[in-house]
C-alpha cells in the first residue's frame with residue numbers, strides 16, 4: 001500500500017496537528033472542515049507548529065483546504081477523522097466516506113473514547129475502518145494507538161502502523177477494541193487510585209501529584225512499568241501484588257469525591273479550582289511547564305532522527 005494523499009476531517013485542536021504531522025512527513029494533505037473560519041485558520045496554525053519545532057515551514061504548502069467533503073477525500077489513500085466526539089456524527093461521516101472514497105482507502109477515527117466497533121456498527125462493510133488514537137497535542141506527543149476492531153481487515157493494520165512510523169510517530173497496535181484502548185486504561189487506573197488516596201484521607205491532592213512527579217513518574221518516560229518489573233525482578237512485583245492488590249481501590253463507577261468536585265463547579269484551572277486551587281498565574285505557569293517540556297522533547301527527538 002502506498003500513501004501519497006492523506007485527508008484529515010476536522011481542523012480543530014487535533015485535526016490541524018495531525019495534518020501538520022503528515023505535511024512535515026512530506027505527504028500531501030487535504031483538510032475538510034465545515035466551519036469556514038476554522039478551515040481558513042488552519043494554514044497559519046500549522047505554520048506555527050513548523051516554526052515551533054524549528055522545521056522548514058514550506059511544508060505548509062503541501063496542505064490543501066476543502067469546504068467540500070467529497071473533494072477532500074476523493075483521491076485520498078487514507079482518511080483521518082478528527083471531528084467532535086459524537087457517535088451519531090462519526091457514524092454519519094463514515095457512512096458518507098464509504099460512498100466518497102476509493103474502495104481501497106483506509107478510514108481511520110481519532111476517537112478518544114468511542115469503541116471503533118460502535119462507530120462502524122451501521123456499516124455493511126467495516127473492514128476499512130480502524131482506530132488511530134493520536135494523543136494531544138498530536139504534533140508533540142509521539143504515541144498513536146492503532147486499534148484493530150473486530151471487523152477491521154487485519155491486512156490494513158500493519159500498513160497503517162508503517163505509515164505513522166514513516167512520519168515519525170510511535171505507532172502501537174491495540175489488538176482489541178477495548179474501552180480506553182491501552183494508554184487511557186492505565187492513565188485512569190492511576191487516577192482512580194489517586195482520587196481514592198485523597199478521598200480516604202491518606203494524603204492531599206498536592207501530595208499525590210508530588211509523589212508521582214518527584215517519585216516513580218520520573219522514571220516512567222525512560223522505563224515503562226513492565227521494563228521496571230524486569231529491572232527489579234518480576235518476583236518482587238509478585239510479592240508486592242500478594243499484599244497490595246486487595247487493598248487498592250476497585251470502584252466501578254466514578255468516585256464520590258470526583259462527582260462532588262464537579263457538582264461544586266470546581267472544574268479545574270480554568271475556574272481557579274479543581275482538586276487543587278489555582279491562581280491565574282499558577283495555572284499559566286503549569287500550562288507553560290507542560291508545553292515547554294513537550295516542545296523540548298519533540299525538538300530533541302527531531303534532531304536525533
Ligand SMILES: NC(=O)c1ccc[n+]([C@@H]2O[C@H](COP(=O)([O-])OP(=O)(O)OC[C@H]3O[C@@H](n4cnc5c(N)ncnc54)[C@H](O)[C@@H]3O)[C@@H](O)[C@H]2O)c1
Nearest residue numbers: 009010011012013014033035038082083084085111112136
Ligand atoms: N482534544 C484532545 O485532547 C483529544 C485527544 C485525543 C483524541 N481526541 C479526539 O479527536 C476528535 C477531535 O477532537 P478535537 O479536540 O480536535 O475537537 P475540536 O472541537 O477542536 O475540533 C473538531 C473540528 O471538527 C469540525 N467538524 C464538525 N463537524 C464536522 C464534520 N461533519 N466534518 C468535518 N469536520 C467537522 C469542527 O468544525 C471542529 O473544527 C474527537 O473525537 C476527540 O475525542 C481529542
